[in-house]
Amino acid sequence: MLSPFGRAAADETNLHFPPKKLVRFPEKTDLLLLTDRPPQLETPLHYFRQDLTPNEAFFVRWHESALPTLIDPAAFRLTIGGNVERPLSLSLDELKRDFEPVSVTALAICSGNSRSLFQPPVPGSQWVNGGMGNARWTGVRLTDLFDRAGLKAGSVEITMQGLDRSPMPALADLKKALPIEHATDGTLIVAYAMNGTPMPMLNGFPLRLIVPGYYATYWVKCVTDIQVTTEPFHNIWHDVAYRVPDNPDYNESEDHLAVKTKPIGKLSIHSIFVRPEPLETIPFGQAYPLEGLAYDAGYGITRVEVSADRGQSWQEAALDPEIDRYSWRRWRLNWTPAARGPYQLRVRAVNQAGEHQILSQWNHGGYGRKVIDSTTGLVV
Secondary structure (H helix, E strand, O other), rough: OOOOOOOOOOOOOOOOOOOOOOEEEEOOEEEEEEOOEEEEOOOHHHHHHHHHOOOOHHHHEEOOEEOOOOOOOOOOOOOEEEOOOEEEEEOOHHHHHOOOOEEEEEEEEEOOOHHHOOOOOOOOOOOOOEEEEEEEEEEEEEHHHHHHHOOOOOOOOEEEEOEEOOOOOOOOOOOOEEHHHHHOOOOOOEEEEEEEEOOHHHHHHOEEOOOOEOHHHHHHHOOEEEEEEEEOOHHHHHHHOOOOOOOOOOOOOEEEOOOOOOOEEOOOOEEEEEEEOEEEEEOOOEEEEEEEEEEEOOOOEEEEEEOOOOOOEEOOOOEEEOOOOOOEEEEEEEOOOOOOOEEEEEEEEEOOOOOEEOOOOOOOOOOOEEEEEEEEEEEE
């Protein structure tokens, strides 16, 4: 059968990144420290052997260092304004009492997840594969809030802002925007619960905007203000940051940076190993249960393949049942090493839309990685 991935070769992944220190923040277990101001904490790989990432182990990524440290749930309000008939100011109790609760299991993933694997290296937070997490989010549909507010004709975009603030007047507070067509397609949720409990403070208490199938730069934490606009929105977070080359693979080169760019949006297709971990020792002659995760923007993972001979041949892995449209999907394959010594394993995925992982990729932001993933270790 002809593979949709093209020729079977991939550069060996460089795993010689500096070790990260384990730290413990409030409501969190030991996570890998990238920065402490603002907090950026990576989830250790072994937590991804669970379908739902525990709240205490869920990755943390903030942009502004002026974070809210005390929020009174009784005083908190979510405002809906701009180009609407009836501006809203809703308490948490009103959101829970007056609107139908809905839940979705969806993957939140940082745009720069796996950035440390880009070669040549790029600046920015050096995530490996732990800048993501899968959770069941519960809240209210954004469209239900818009129905209550009444969208006026001529609406173009929405803007979303949380309670975090820039410590410097010269730098704009974090505010994101989405087209009105996306904001009203029924997929967005204003969530107040995560895995059945209130949203953790570091993950966006008391409300977080959930944008399934899109990178988490749009998943605004502590969301307190949503405005409907009649003109396209512009700020540094839209016009400068989080932009990628305007081509399907987000590719450019150091010598020829892309002239045309666009805001990053939907998740790239990708797959990773969660077992074995990097540099793990595996016994010779015994079946070893390889395991990993594959994900995309919601089209649906249809096949995952693994290579133990540096891409010369590929074996199809078994897929666990789909959890939810926007969740990751687990794959498994028993592998019996044929020889002692160093090993390199590779994994690649394809989805219903025909998207597949690629052999090489580079962009100056380190965004949207979709390269064939690999892990190395020793058979003894």
